[in-house]
Amino acid sequence: MNSIKIWHDNTGRTPNEASWYLRYVIVHDLQTREYFYFVCDQWLALDKGDGLIERNLIIASEKDKRRFKYLLSKETKNKFKDDHLWFSVFARPVQSSFTRLDRLTCCFVLLCISMLMNILYYQIQSTSQSQDGLKIGPYVNFTTEQIGIGIISSIFMFVPSFLLVELFKRIKRKSTRIDKLKSLLNIKKRKQEDERKEISLRKYKFPWWFKFVAYFIAFSFASVSLFFVIVKGIEFGNDQVTKWLTSLIVSFVASVFLTQPLIVII
Numbered sequence: 328m329n330s331i332k333i334w335h336d337n338t339g340r341t342p343n344e345a346s347w348y349l350r351y352v353i354v355h356d357l358q359t360r361e362y363f364y365f366v367c368d369q370w371l372a373l374d375k376g377d378g379l380i381e382r383n384l385i386i387a388s389e390k391d392k393r394r395f396k397y398l399l400s401k402e403t404k405n406k407f408k409d410d411h412l413w414f415s416v417f418a419r420p421v422q423s424s425f426t427r428l429d430r431l432t433c434c435f436v437l438l439c440i441s442m443l444m445n446i447l448y449y450q451i452q453s454t455s456q457s458q459d460g461l462k463i464g465p466y467v468n469f470t471t472e473q474i475g476i477g478i479i480s481s482i483f484m485f486v487p488s489f490l491l492v493e494l495f496k497r498i499k500r501k502s503t504r505i506d507k508l509k510s511l512l513n514i515k516k517r518k519q520e521d522e523r524k525e526i527s528l529r530k531y532k533f534p535w536w537f538k539f540v541a542y543f544i545a546f547s548f549a550s551v552s553l554f555f556v557i558v559k560g561i562e563f564g565n566d567q568v569t570k571w572l573t574s575l576i577v578s579f580v581a582s583v584f585l586t587q588p589l590i591v592i593i
C-alpha cells in the first residue's frame with residue numbers, strides 16, 4: 328500500500344455531529360502480517376479546518392510516525408486510560424492484563440499508606456499551633472500546613488505507587504482462547520520481534536500465579552497501615568483528627584491531579 332483515499336458523506340444524527348477529526352489510520356494485512364500507517368491529524372469537515380471531507384493520505388514515513396505532536400496526541404489518551412491509577416479504574420484498556428480489581432486494590436493500598444503517612448506527621452507535630460485558613464463548614468479548615476502535608480505525602484507516595492502498579496502490570500495473564508487463536512495466526516512471532524526492541528527491564532514478566540504474591544504484598548501493606556492508623560488515631564483529639572482528615576483529602580486530590588499525571592508523563 329502506498330496511499331488511501333478516505334471521506335464521509337457529511338451526515339450524522341444531528342448537523343453538529345457530521346464533522347469528524349481523523350488522527351490516523353492503521354491497516355493490518357493479515358496475510359503478510361504487515362502494518363501500514365497513515366497520519367492525518369486534520370478535520371474532515373465543511374465547517375472546520377480547511378473545509379474538506381475527502382483526503383488522500385500517503386503512507387507515513389518513520390519520521391512522520393515519530394513526530395512529537397503525533398506521538399503526544401496518540402499516546403496521551405492511551406496512557407491516561409492505562410497508567411493513571413484512579414482514572415484507569417473506570418476506563419482501563421480491555422486488552423490489559425492489569426484488571427479493574429487489581430487497580431482497585433492498588434488504590435485501596437495507596438489510600439491506606441497515605442492515611443498512615445499523614446497521621447505519623449501529626450503525631451510528631453502534635454504541639455503545632457492552629458493557623459487561619461480556608462473554612463468549609465463548621466469542621467473543615469484548610470490551612471497552609473495541612474495543604475503542605477497533603478501535597479508532600481502524595482509526592483512520597485510516588486515511589487510505592489509506581490512499584491505496586493508495575494508489579495501488577497508485569498504479571499502474565501492466564502492462557503485464553505484468544506491467545507490460542509493468536510498463536511494459530513502466528514502473531515506471536517511479530518510480538519517477539521517488537522519485544523526485542525525494548526529494554527530488558529520492560530521485557531521481564533512474572534508468571535500468572537505471581538498475582539497471589541502481589542495480592543499478599545498489597546494486603547500486608549494495607550493491614551499494617553490500617554493497624555497503625557487505628558492505634559495512633561485513638562490517641563488524637565478531635566482537633567488533630569480533623570486536621571489529619573483535611574490533609575488526607577488534599578493528599579488524595581494531589582495524587583489524582585499531580586502525582587498520577589506525572590507518572591503518565593514519565
